[in-house]
Amino acid sequence: MVECSLCGREAVVELNYNGFSLCEGCFVRQFERRVRKALRLAGFFKRGARVLVGVSGGKDSAALLSVLAKFNSRVGAVLLPVLVDEGIDGYRNKARVTAEKLCASLDLELNVYSFRDLFGFGLDEVEGLDSARDACAFCGVWRRWVLNKAAVDLHADAVVVGHNADDVGQSFLMNLLRNSSSVLSRSGLESGGVKGLFVPRFKPLAFNLERESAIYCFLRDIPFYLGGCPYYAGFRVGIKDFLNEVEGVYPGSKFALSKASFEVQKALPSDKRRVFKCSKCGFSSSSDVCMACSLRDEVGVLFKKG
Amino acid sequence: MFVFVKSGERRKRVVVKAGALAGSVVKLSEVGVLKVNGKVAHPKKVLKEGDVVEFVRVVYGG
Numbered sequence: 001m002v003e004c005s006l007c008g009r010e011a012v013v014e015l016n017y018n019g020f021s022l023c024e025g026c027f028v029r030q031f032e033r034r035v036r037k038a039l040r041l042a043g044f045f046k047r048g049a050r051v052l053v054g055v056s057g058g059k060d061s062a063a064l065l066s067v068l069a070k071f072n073s074r075v076g077a078v079l080l081p082v083l084v085d086e087g088i089d090g091y092r093n094k095a096r097v098t099a100e101k102l103c104a105s106l107d108l109e110l111n112v113y114s115f116r117d118l119f120g121f122g123l124d125e126v127e128g129l130d131s132a133r134d135a136c137a138f139c140g141v142w143r144r145w146v147l148n149k150a151a152v153d154l155h156a157d158a159v160v161v162g163h164n165a166d167d168v169g170q171s172f173l174m175n176l177l178r179n180s181s182s183v184l185s186r187s188g189l190e191s192g193g194v195k196g197l198f199v200p201r202f203k204p205l206a207f208n209l210e211r212e213s214a215i216y217c218f219l220r221d222i223p224f225y226l227g228g229c230p231y232y233a234g235f236r237v238g239i240k241d242f243l244n245e246v247e248g249v250y251p252g253s254k255f256a257l258s259k260a261s262f263e264v265q266k267a268l269p270s271d272k273r274r275v276f277k278c279s280k281c282g283f284s285s286s287s288d289v290c291m292a293c294s295l296r297d298e299v300g301v302l303f304k305k306g
Numbered sequence: 307m308f309v310f311v312k313s314g315e316r317r318k319r320v321v322v323k324a325g326a327l328a329g330s331v332v333k334l335s336e337v338g339v340l341k342v343n344g345k346v347a348h349p350k351k352v353l354k355e356g357d358v359v360e361f362v363r364v365v366y367g368g
Binding site for chain 2: 001002010011012013014021024059166210211214215218219226227228229232240244247248
């Protein structure tokens with residue numbers, strides 16, 4: 001029997017990055033301790049705070065919502081789970097069922113915002129419209145916009161998403177490779193808010209690896225949808241595969257990269273770009289019309305051409 | 307002795323030496339979690355006759 005490095009009980013998890021083997025109890029405690037640390041640093045999770053939780057049905061958001069619900073028995077915040085339905089048949093509709101089951105088990109109501117209701121079309125209709133760009137290029141922008149809209153509708157003080165240490169490291173590497181220092185200065189534990197235009201966004205899972213979210217869910221019997229998005233494509237795919245390979249050979253690399261991301265973000269001057277109010281939707285924008293609205297207009301034109 | 311290696315809904319019977327470790331029967335990587343008989347397991351868990359070993363892929367895109 002392999003013993004837990006901390007308590008001597010039977011270990012069920014091997015952590016290659018630090019050589020520890022952990023039992024179920026010690027792993028769960030470690031996972032939750034890291035989330036607690038992120039919440040403490042962020043500072044928004046307190047009594048009465050209205051916290052929108054982005055829930056996709058996947059392992060990260062399932063773990064996040066479950067941990068927040070567990071902590072919330074002592075905190076007294078208002079948790080507002082929101083699922084963004086991009087209109088990907090065979091994927092999001094199945095994940096939604098799992099998300100609903102999870103919320104029901106936690107006695108929370110799931111709010112669903114769908115692309116089809118908001119924009120008149122889903123991602124299935126967008127895929128293939130533009131030969132130069134795949135659906136993935138539109139999806140992230142629109143999902144962020146929808147989450148912000150939901151946050152405004154639900155009067156949320158903060159938005160939390162299930163971005164983990166893998167995601168943080170991937171984004172950091174992507175932005176370095178693109179020389180996007182302005183994005184680097186904005187990407188940390190918190191994406192700062194702009195009053196009335198953009199509700200601040202936090203990543204409480206930023207100190208846990210992606211794989212650890214799945215292990216946490218398995219150990220605590222938290223339901224989540226096991227499957228990948230059929231439209232997943234682009235630069236991030238290659239970066240993700242690369243980092244997983246590196247981690248396999250040099251364990252600890254992902255954590256080192258995500259920590260480096262936070263340190264670089266602290267060291268860079270804050271982003272002083274002017275923030276505009278989008279003339280179409282009224283949310284924050286870097287120009288007269290925000291990216292989400294611009295892309296919607298482009299898709300509208302493509303629909304008419306097609 | 308024999309154990310089963312599970313992949314999706316399929317199970318394949320595999321002959322292993324007594325005392326074989328769970329992590330030696332499947333290919334491990336950063337994209338999945340090792341399970342024995344449906345529970346998360348350490349790669350150095352010693353297998354017993356008839357155990358069902360599975361490497362569940364959990365890291366996808368999107």
